[in-house]
Amino acid sequence: MKFDLILFDIDGTLLDFDLAEKNALADTLNEYNFICNDEILNRYHEINIFYWKQLEKGLVDKKQLAYKRYEQLFSEYGIETDIDTFNFKYRNRLKEGAYLLDNAMEICQELHENKIKLGVASNGGNDIQIRRIKKIGLDKYLDYMFVSEEIGYNKPHKEYFEHIFQKIEDIPKKKIMMVGDSLTADIQGGKNAGIITCWYNPNGESSIENIKPDYEIKDLLELRKLVGIL
Template sequence: MAKYYCVLFDADNTLLDFDAAENKALTDTLREYGIEPDAETVQTYRTINEELWRQLEKGQIRRDKLMGERFTRFLKAVNAAGNGVEMNKFYLDQLSTHPDLTSPNVLDVLRELSEVATLAVVTNGFDRVQGRRVRESGILDFVEDVFVSEKMDSEKPNRKIFDAALRALGVENREHVLMVGDSLSSDVQGGVNAGLDTCWYNPNHAENPGKVVPTYEISSLEELYPLVMEPEELANVGLKNRRHQL
């Protein structure tokens, strides 16, 4: 019998290509404000943004502070004029229009797994952005629900977002739940905090510094098949199989 009947997926850089979406949205935003999107300028924004997200994940700041400050700090750093709050709104509007997938086979993998397990997305981010990207990417066809940190009022790695998601899905036995994501600090640590087995999606074969140890490590989403499927289901990938009961 397969071990996992419920699989929780991170969105950005696991199912959705956030790096590609961010590049496009940030380029459009900078040009809208008359700022050349050269490598140094883009890195300045990313450094500010990543630091604020780290603080948010640690519970050191609130979401509205990140929203209000990242472009305000950026404009000051590059000595450019503009309203940081309005710039952030424009950026999020642009970001929501880019539902790029991490690979062409993402939907095929979700289709196969959805026949044998309950799937859901647990993602940090903003509801109007993530909701639209998940919907327009086609992911929504194969998942039971999408849990976005803004709407849930809790960010990964806090276990509260996982607790709420599992309650909503009607899942009680956490031994049969697997959390899959690309971030050790957010997805894997969050799964550990919630008492779940975890799978680190590591397509670029990055080194694990060892602070957080996942249950599994994969470099392609197809490697989830033997973790989730029963032997006869694995042998018949592409055919509709029965759903597990939670």
């Protein structure tokens, strides 16, 4: 096989985070009898992405991210409530939102059956990601689970991947591939760490000029050919 270990991002690669986020936010807003429509749901999504990008750059930490996204949203829509309590309720709902993306289960099963080690490498919350992975049943195919809250660093920082290298068996970097939907976190992070990268780009988005993945796929099943099981 061309690779001994495949590291998957979770949200936007294996699981549909956008759907989980939308449902969790809508249910929490409804619990408070606050306004809940497509406009506010879409605006939260925009704000959340902005602060996750800030996290990748090291400009905010997880606590600041959680607070600032609601602070901005609530300010724009005139919502008054305790942010910490709202976020607690939101997170509890989010961890139950486990929705597989197309062919995620199939490719993990096939790679596992072909004796390729699998891991997930996520910037998400530890309790949320582990719960969602186990709920959907992907954990039975995984050899490793790496989440930034436990590691203490986020992708794309080299320290995140150095932690992974310390935990895995003696696998050469050239035999490790990072698969993810984020150019700035997954692909740049993988390149910073000196491993092979594969950009999962199901919607055919334009790439960022200075970030070049080794491979690009639209369907997770395309990994069959890349790893040599076709």
